[in-house]
Amino acid sequence: MVTVRLVGISKGWSGVKAVDNLSLDIGKGDFVTLLGPSGCGKTTTLRMIAGLEDPDDGEIYIHGKLVFSASKGINVPPAQRGLGMIFQSYALWPHMTVFDNVAFGLVQQKLSKDQINQRVTRVLADVELEGLAHRYPSELSGGQQQRVAVARMIVVSPELLLMDEPLSNLDTRLRMQMRASLKRMHQETNTTVVYVTHDQEEALTMSTGIAVMNKGKLEQYASPEEVYERPASKFVAEFTGNPQTNFIDAEVVDGRLKIGDRFIGHIDGDALPNAVTLSFRPEAMSIRQESTPNTLPATVYATLLVGASVLVYVHIGNIEAVIRAERGSKFRGNQEIWLEPDWTQVNVYSPTTGRRLDYAVRG
Amino acid sequence: MNGLKVRFRKLANRWRKPETILAALFLVILVYLVVVPLFSLVQTTLVWGTGDTRIRGENVVVGKFTTYHWRRMLSGDFAEAVFYKPLLNTLIVTAGTVAIVLAVGSLLAYLVVRTDIRWAKLINALATVPYILPSWVLSLSWLQLFQNSTVAMPEGLLSYYTGINAPEWLVYGPIPIMITMGLHYYPFGYLLISGALRSIDSQLEESAEILGASKSYIMRRITMPIIKPALFSTALLGIARSMGTFGTPAILGLPARYYTLSTQIYSLVRTQRQGQGYILALVLLAISGIGLYVNQRVISARRSYATIGGKGVKSRKVRLGKWNTPIAVLTILFLLAVAVFPLVFLTWSSLTLYAGDYSISNLSLHYWIGESNPRFVAGEPGILRNEAVMGAAWNTVKLALVGGLICGFAGLLIGYVVARARRALTSRLLEQVSFVPMLVPSIVFGALYLTLFAVRRGPVPALYGTFALLVLVTVAKQLPYTVRSGVSSMLQVAQELEEAAVILGASWFARLRKIMLPLTKNGFVAGTVIVLITSMRELSLYILLVTPANRVLTTLTYRYIEVGYTQFSNAMTVLLTLLVVVLTYAINAWQKTDIGAGLGGR
Numbered sequence: 001m002v003t004v005r006l007v008g009i010s011k012g013w014s015g016v017k018a019v020d021n022l023s024l025d026i027g028k029g030d031f032v033t034l035l036g037p038s039g040c041g042k043t044t045t046l047r048m049i050a051g052l053e054d055p056d057d058g059e060i061y062i063h064g065k066l067v068f069s070a071s072k073g074i075n076v077p078p079a080q081r082g083l084g085m086i087f088q089s090y091a092l093w094p095h096m097t098v099f100d101n102v103a104f105g106l107v108q109q110k111l112s113k114d115q116i117n118q119r120v121t122r123v124l125a126d127v128e129l130e131g132l133a134h135r136y137p138s139e140l141s142g143g144q145q146q147r148v149a150v151a152r153m154i155v156v157s158p159e160l161l162l163m164d165e166p167l168s169n170l171d172t173r174l175r176m177q178m179r180a181s182l183k184r185m186h187q188e189t190n191t192t193v194v195y196v197t198h199d200q201e202e203a204l205t206m207s208t209g210i211a212v213m214n215k216g217k218l219e220q221y222a223s224p225e226e227v228y229e230r231p232a233s234k235f236v237a238e239f240t241g242n243p244q245t246n247f248i249d250a251e252v253v254d255g256r257l258k259i260g261d262r263f264i265g266h267i268d269g270d271a272l273p274n275a276v277t278l279s280f281r282p283e284a285m286s287i288r289q290e291s292t293p294n295t296l297p298a299t300v301y302a303t304l305l306v307g308a309s310v311l312v313y314v315h316i317g318n319i320e321a322v323i324r325a326e327r328g329s330k331f332r333g334n335q336e337i338w339l340e341p342d343w344t345q346v347n348v349y350s351p352t353t354g355r356r357l358d359y360a361v362r363g
Numbered sequence: 364m365n366g367l368k369v370r371f372r373k374l375a376n377r378w379r380k381p382e383t384i385l386a387a388l389f390l391v392i393l394v395y396l397v398v399v400p401l402f403s404l405v406q407t408t409l410v411w412g413t414g415d416t417r418i419r420g421e422n423v424v425v426g427k428f429t430t431y432h433w434r435r436m437l438s439g440d441f442a443e444a445v446f447y448k449p450l451l452n453t454l455i456v457t458a459g460t461v462a463i464v465l466a467v468g469s470l471l472a473y474l475v476v477r478t479d480i481r482w483a484k485l486i487n488a489l490a491t492v493p494y495i496l497p498s499w500v501l502s503l504s505w506l507q508l509f510q511n512s513t514v515a516m517p518e519g520l521l522s523y524y525t526g527i528n529a530p531e532w533l534v535y536g537p538i539p540i541m542i543t544m545g546l547h548y549y550p551f552g553y554l555l556i557s558g559a560l561r562s563i564d565s566q567l568e569e570s571a572e573i574l575g576a577s578k579s580y581i582m583r584r585i586t587m588p589i590i591k592p593a594l595f596s597t598a599l600l601g602i603a604r605s606m607g608t609f610g611t612p613a614i615l616g617l618p619a620r621y622y623t624l625s626t627q628i629y630s631l632v633r634t635q636r637q638g639q640g641y642i643l644a645l646v647l648l649a650i651s652g653i654g655l656y657v658n659q660r661v662i663s664a665r666r667s668y669a670t671i672g673g674k675g676v677k678s679r680k681v682r683l684g685k686w687n688t689p690i691a692v693l694t695i696l697f698l699l700a701v702a703v704f705p706l707v708f709l710t711w712s713s714l715t716l717y718a719g720d721y722s723i724s725n726l727s728l729h730y731w732i733g734e735s736n737p738r739f740v741a742g743e744p745g746i747l748r749n750e751a752v753m754g755a756a757w758n759t760v761k762l763a764l765v766g767g768l769i770c771g772f773a774g775l776l777i778g779y780v781v782a783r784a785r786r787a788l789t790s791r792l793l794e795q796v797s798f799v800p801m802l803v804p805s806i807v808f809g810a811l812y813l814t815l816f817a818v819r820r821g822p823v824p825a826l827y828g829t830f831a832l833l834v835l836v837t838v839a840k841q842l843p844y845t846v847r848s849g850v851s852s853m854l855q856v857a858q859e860l861e862e863a864a865v866i867l868g869a870s871w872f873a874r875l876r877k878i879m880l881p882l883t884k885n886g887f888v889a890g891t892v893i894v895l896i897t898s899m900r901e902l903s904l905y906i907l908l909v910t911p912a913n914r915v916l917t918t919l920t921y922r923y924i925e926v927g928y929t930q931f932s933n934a935m936t937v938l939l940t941l942l943v944v945v946l947t948y949a950i951n952a953w954q955k956t957d958i959g960a961g962l963g964g965r
Contacts, residue, residue: 052862079868091859095881104877105867156867 001028002064003160003192004049009058011044018044019055020216026209028159031186031193033203036213037239042196045213046162049194050085051078062160079108083160084153088168090145092137098124098148099133105156123155126185143174150182154189163195167202179206200240204228212236230347234354237279237347243311246285246321248278249351257361259296260317265343269359276357277349282324284345287312287331288338294363295338300331314339381871386780386789389773393796395823396839400811401648407641407814408432414635432638446643449627452616453606453647456540456623461601463545468552468597474694476560479680481691489695492702494550495943497900497917499610500936501543503924504705506614507712507933509534514618517719517929520708524721535619544611546701548604552597559593599654600801606647607804609903610917614924625806625903632810632907641814644807651804706940713934730934740928746935751919758830759916760942763899766837771891773838774845775853775883779875781846782853794850801843805903812836813907828910836908837898844897845890852886853879888954892947899943916942 004026011019019041026032034042047053049060051067054075060068062083067076092101099120106116124130127147137145146166153161166182167175183206186193197203203210204224212219212227212235220232231237237245251258252272257265267276288295298314298321305327312323312331316339323339331337341363348357409430411423421431436446471490474480493501509529511522522528532538563586571581612623622630624643631640683690712718716727716739729736733745746752777797781790800808812835816826826832856879864874880887898904902917909918916939923932 050862050866052865078865083866085863085866087859087863089857089859091857091863093860093863093878093882104864104869108868108873152863153866 002026003028003030003062004194005059005061006045006049007059007061009045009048009055009060011041011048011053011055017216019048021058022213022216022218024211024218024221026192026194028192029190030208031183031195031206032209032211033195033197033207034211034213035197035200035203035239036219038198039215040213041216042198042213043164046085046164046194046196049081050083050162051076051081052085081160082158083162084156084158085162086149086153086164086166088165090137090149090166090169092145092148092152094137097134097136098129098140101137101148102152102155104152109156119155123151126154127151142170143178146170146178147181150185154185154191158191160192160194163193165197166195168197168199175202182206201242204240212239214239229345230356231279232356234277234279234349237349241281243282244322245279245281246319247349248280248316248319248321249275250278251275262296264294264296265341265361265363267348267359267361272359273350273357275351276359277351278341278361279347279349280341280345282311282322284342285321285323285339286342287323287325287329288340291338292340295340298337298339300333300335300337302333303329303331382780382783383787383789385776386784386787386793389777389780390789390793390796393793393842396835397796397799400815403814404641404644404648404807404811408638408645410638412635412638415638432642436639436642445622445627445631445639446646449622449624449643450646452537452621453623453625456537456544456612457602457605459537459541460544460548460605461598463541464549464552464601465594465597467545467549469556469594471549471553471694472557472560474690476557477681478683479687480683480694481687482695486691486694486698489698489702490553491550492698493547495896495900495947496547496702496706496940497610497902497936497943498544498547498608499614499902499921499924500705500709500940501547501701502539502611502614503933503936504708505539505543506534507708509539517717519719520711520721523719531619535615536621537616539615540612540621540623543615544605544608547611548601551600555593555597555600556590559590563589595657599657602654603651603801603804606650607806607808607903609806609906610921613921625804628806628810629906632813637810637814641810644804644810647804647807706937709933710937713930713937715930718929730930740923740931743928743931746931746938751914752916752935752938755914755916755919756938756942758914759899759939760946762830762833762837762915763895763946766834766841766898767891767895769834770838770841770845770894771887774842774847774849774890775880775887776849777842777846778849778851778853778883778886779879781850782856783858794846797846798843800840803840805840805901806906808840809836809904809907812839827908828913830913832908833905833913833915836904837894837901840904841894841897844893848886848890848893849883852883856882885954888950892950895950896943896947899946900939 002025004024006022006024009019009022010017018039022041022045034045036042044053048055048068049062055068055070057070058068059066059070062081065076066072066074067081068074093104096104102120102123103116106119111119120133121130124133127150129144129147129151132140132144137148140148146169149166163182167178170178179202185191195203195206204227207224209221210224210227211221212232214235220227220236222230222232227236228240231240231245234247237247248259250264252267252274253263255266255268255272256263257267257276257278291297296316298316301313301315301320304311304313307327309327310325310329312325312329314321314323314337321339343362346361348359348361349355350357409428409432411425411427411429411431413425415421415423415431416425418431421429436442471486475483475487475490480486506516506519508519508521510516510519511528511534512518513528514531514534516534519529567589568581568585571585576584606623607625609625609629612621612626613629615621616623617626624647628640628643628647631637631643711721713730714727715721715725716729717725727733729739729745731745732747733739734748735742735744743749777793781794784790803811812832813827816823816832816835819825826835860882861874861878864878869877900917902921905915905918906921909915914922916935920932920935920939923935
């Protein structure tokens with residue numbers, strides 16, 4: 001079952017394309033994150049699904065129904081698309097109490113007073129805000145405001161919930177808690193969620209699917225594991241992972257990889273290119289004290305303790321890279337070390353297009 | 364894809380949005396109320412009017428093209444007397460007025476904002492009072508103080524108590540006009556400049572001080588450039604307002620045959636010489652237009668200052684030391700002299716039975732509650748039992764309330780449209796056009812509406828002589844104030860607040876009623892109160908438009924001033940002032956808004 005289907009959606013302002021020919025299927029019960037840097041078109045996409053923004057081109061289906069079509073001139077208003085939306089600023093109405101905020105959608109549906117009372121009370125209990133019904137938004141903490149925003153949308157029981165960076169205004173600790181509670185809410189209600197964020201960690205931790213966007217185009221749409229392990233492009237590899245992904249250019253000579261003047265590893269496949277870019281995450285290389293055939297020489301630049309592990313910043317030739325090492329590892333500045341790749345975690349990209357190439361690499 | 368088709372579809376989609384329809388609607392209305400009158404004004408100067416049939420030696424055909432009016436107004440003795448002399452007078456009076464507005468406004472603003480002066484709150488409150496008084500209160504009380512037998516008038520207070528007869532130049536003419544008009548208009552200068560001064564982070568000045576700059580250098584290179592836009596705006600508004608003011612130059616100028624453009628326009632139109640009067644109106648408009656152009660250039664620079672004071676502004680106050688109390692007392696005395704004493708004089712005068720006799724035995728309530736007595740003011744009963752006066756007072760209140768509410772609401776809706784589609788051409792146009800009336804001198808604006816609504820035009824009936832016309836001219840003229848407060852209060856409401864309601868299925872009207880209006884109520888009230896005050900004490904705007912059936916208090920008062928019923932008209936002025944004060948404070952107490960916020964202080 002597909003809940004949201006985007007077909008060739010485009011949207012631009014004064015000649016600049018914010019979203020460019022985007023197609024995407026979001027299954028029922030999925031938690032799909034639109035991930036990308038600011039200006040990549042993710043919020044615009046979300047607002048087009050909501051009906052707050054009209055695409056210039058393309059079609060949108062929600063729950064199997066065509067809600068927008070540029071060529072057929074169909075444009076169903078937001079309220080009739082059967083969805084809820086949580087805004088980055090929460091957009092709570094400051095002149096209404098928590099109760100009135102949450103009741104608003106039910107009042108629009110012209111439910112009876114009793115029904116409204118009942119449902120609002122139940123939802124407020126669900127988000128653990130009982131007893132705060134008669135407060136005004138300004139009298140609540142950031143986390144409580146966020147939960148009111150959630151309650152206001154789930155009270156009308158939408159089958160599709162859109163969230164626009166709902167956690168970005170919270171401090172780190174609260175953000176972690178709210179991630180857990182949003183994820184639990186998703187599991188309990190089995191609602192389809194489309195979630196916008198620029199925080200790759202948030203995307204990886206919460207989603208069942210991630211759509212990575214760049215300059216209005218879809219770079220990759222896959223499970224979090226696949227996005228992390230097999231990024232479809234250099235852009236995706238760069239944007240995901242913490243603190244950063246390392247890239248090294250290599251020459252291909254007779255099925256071997258040559259970095260600088262050192263041969264390392266093998267590359268298999270037909271019609272091999274002359275040059276490739278290799279990517280490896282900080283944890284995909286181990287530090288060795290002496291040179292072996294499967295290692296690259298490097299010098300230590302600086303060491304940072306990040307709690308569970310140590311980040312070692314190194315120079316490989318004139319390339320900067322980060323290696324994650326065990327806690328307790330000690331290195332001096334300018335120390336000579338050797339790096340041994342875990343070839344299963346290395347990806348190959350075209351240096352020109354930045355797309356992932358399907359060649360296998362090994363030691 | 365076909366680019367044209369996309370564009371068409373985008374356009375079609377936009378037209379389904381209420382804000383687009385509203386924008387178009389307002390644009391059409393505003394063009395009719397603001398732009399069309401300008402054309403008909405020009406047209407009137409180029410055709411023969413009904414009043415021109417008296418002219419001999421010309422082939423007068425009413426409605427036919429002629430350059431007669433322009434020829435006559437541009438050269439010759441008539442032009443000298445009716446155009447060039449009043450123009451010169453206007454420029455002199457305006458320059459003097461603006462100088463006083465700038466001097467008094469900035470001095471007061473400096474004292475209140477940048478020094479530790481005592482009783483600063485009281486000073487601040489007193490400083491805005493003249494704004495709510497009718498503009499001619501000061502001129503009438505000026506006469507009450509200085510008039511004497513040398514100008515063939517009953518004795519004023521000065522002459523009565525000291526025997527000193529003020530010379531004519533102090534009683535009538537440019538000097539008293541400048542002083543009274545400057546002292547009436549300085550409050551908006553005070554508000555604009557103190558707003559700018561408040562926005563200066565004193566760290567900006569302190570950094571310069573640490574780098575070794577002298578006080579005067581800091582003033583010249585840092586403080587002044589930052590408040591320069593406010594000074595410019597003050598000067599521009601001062602020019603536009605004082606040029607278009609009718610009451611003061613009429614009361615203090617006409618008895619000495621000292622004409623300014625506004626009084627000259629009035630007398631030409633009253634003698635059915637619109638064709639020539641409107642040429643003068645165009646001249647006033649042109650001067651304002653030049654001012655607008657200059658201000659635009661300054662305002663664009665002003666935007667770059669807008670970020671100053673985004674964080675909490677620290678302001679270090681200058682210590683006045685042992686001079687503090689004397690300066691404070693002097694300031695308060697000055698403010699009392701400008702804001703309170705004039706009213707005392709007028710009240711006193713209204714209580715004297717025979718003009719010029721201030722003895723106890725001459726005190727009487729005749730002009731307030733007396734029955735008709737043919738020996739005084741041609742048998743007019745006291746104002747409180749006078750049907751004409753009471754009718755005009757009721758008209759004034761009605762006009763202020765109806766005009767204020769419509770104008771406030773229109774301002775809010777235009778604010779909504781502008782805030783929703785900041786980038787759209789329609790919004791920018793709407794904002795620009797709605798600001799034009801601010802720069803059109805009041806008397807000209809009245810003249811515009813006189814031509815526009817004198818006859819039926821298409822679906823628009825002839826409104827001359829109706830209450831509706833007064834409402835219309837009030838709304839159009841005061842719209843800049845409510846649009847300004849409407850735009851700023853709508854911009855403060857994040858678009859997401861409305862979108863959340865869209866998602867939850869609220870219609871446009873439901874959103875407006877439940878979300879947007881409640882959240883912008885303060886801006887609405889502030890805007891409405893300003894219109895209320897302004898229109899109640901407005902004379903110049905209505906003087907050409909009222910008919911005996913539809914008088915307001917200000918125009919009726921002026922009629923009695925013209926025929927010399929001094930005590931009677933003074934009583935009416937006091938009544939009007941009381942009405943304004945009571946209504947303003949009632950609304951403020953009810954809604955708790957700050958008038959200053961709507962005045963354009965920020």
